Amino acid sequence: MNPKDKKERRWLFEVALSVAHELRARRVGTSLLIRRPTRPYSTGTDGWGVVIGSLGKGRPGLEIWLDRFTRLPNRKFYATFYSRKEPAIRALAFRSKALWPVRKLTFDDLADSAIVKMKKKLHPKEFNEPVLENYRKNRRHFFGFYDGTTGLAEKAAQRFCQSAVAFFLDVANSLPASKAKIAKRQVDPQNEPKKWVKAHLGRERSRLLALACKRRDHYKCQVCDMTFSAIYGKDLGEEFAEAHHIKPLSRTPVNAKTKLDDLETVCSNCHRMLHCMDNDPSDVKRLRTLVRKFRK
Ligand SMILES: [Zn+2]
Ligand SMILES: [Zn+2]
Structure with missing residues (x-):
């Protein structure tokens, strides 16, 4: 060899x-x-x-x-x-x-x-x-x-x-052996109907897809433009972010497959705020405008 x-x-x-x-x-x-x-x-x-x-x-x-x-x-x-x-x-x-x-x-x-x-x-x-x-x-x-x-x-x-x-x-x-554990791990953001949250987070749960989304966006929040590394430093903050599913689930079939285009990179604060909004694809854009307005 x-x-x-x-x-x-x-x-x-x-x-x-x-x-x-x-x-x-x-x-x-x-x-x-x-x-x-x-x-x-x-x-x-x-x-x-x-x-x-x-x-x-x-x-x-x-x-x-x-x-x-x-x-x-x-x-x-x-x-x-x-x-x-x-x-x-x-x-x-x-x-x-x-x-x-x-x-x-x-x-x-x-x-x-x-x-x-x-x-x-x-x-x-x-x-x-x-x-x-x-x-x-x-x-x-x-x-x-x-x-x-x-x-x-x-x-x-x-x-x-x-x-x-x-x-x-x-x-x-995704295999049955671990289903109980997954259900337990489910986060439950405030003020949201349980069923919707469950379905939504299910779509954000693919680690592979979430990784691809965050790499595409260079780990930058698509709402407020922050990166964790700029605030918390490289050691802690590098390659940290969350992925948010932008499609309204009420209008997509339950077992519709998530595509990379359906995901946006967001920071934890903006993600929480998005989950307090209307569950509409325009949420990201509207929140972005809002953040800009109040920043001034
Ligand atoms: Zn943000
Ligand atoms: Zn989300």
């Missing part, structure tokens, strides 16, 4: 260690079993995979990969649930209301070559979004996401870790 490959394989292991460590600390209330990452194994996709845990004995496993499956010149990280049983993976992909597969892949999407890779490269929009892969011929089934982060290696790896933890927890939390 050439030195560059060796280095990347080592890097994969270290990233897998961080994801496992973070998940172990946050798995309470879910059925996630986290183990010490296995040695990286060759995946046949010009890269390697590492097993970091499972959803229980005989149930889908959790894996982190680094490979060229998506046909991009550099190897990309991939976080996925894996099983030999198709129904087990399909159940994961379709159970969660917060996450759903934006792309499905089957054998027809694979190129005919010694290295397993896609025929056409993955669209930029399909990175950081859940992908369902069912390869019936060899009974390999996956539900995961490809990391599209570019930039400095260290920072990129850190971002992937955050996304991977968010993804695994989103899926694990």
Whole structure:
């Protein structure tokens, strides 16, 4: 193995260690079993995979990969649930209301070559979004996401870790084992009908989507323009913010899927204020005007 490959394989292991460590600390209330990452194994996709845990004995496993499956010149990280049983993976992909597969892949999407890779490269929009892969011929089934982060290696790896933890927890939390715990954790902002709050917060609960929203807005409140790091300093405030769902739920079906465009980054104060308003898409804009008026 050439030195560059060796280095990347080592890097994969270290990233897998961080994801496992973070998940172990946050798995309470879910059925996630986290183990010490296995040695990286060759995946046949010009890269390697590492097993970091499972959803229980005989149930889908959790894996982190680094490979060229998506046909991009550099190897990309991939976080996925894996099983030999198709129904087990399909159940994961379709159970969660917060996450759903934006792309499905089957054998027809694979190129005919010694290295397993896609025929056409993955669209930029399909990175950081859940992908369902069912390869019936060899009974390999996956539900995961490809990391599209570019930039400095260290920072990129850190971002992937955050996304991977968010993804695994989103899926694990949508499984029945943890339902009771989720209900308990529910915040209940004042003066709001319970049912509405529950549905609304459910939509804001996807960690993966919320992360994507906050990164898109650079963690800046879209109402008052504040960033937590400007007030509380980098150590405490960096990459802190909340995601708010802007669509009126009364006019959308209960199981409508949340899109990134439905979320806005807000600070905790503005978020509370928004939840005291009319539950209308214009709330963000109206609150913004209000803040500007009273600031003068
Ligand atoms: Zn704000
Ligand atoms: Zn909200």
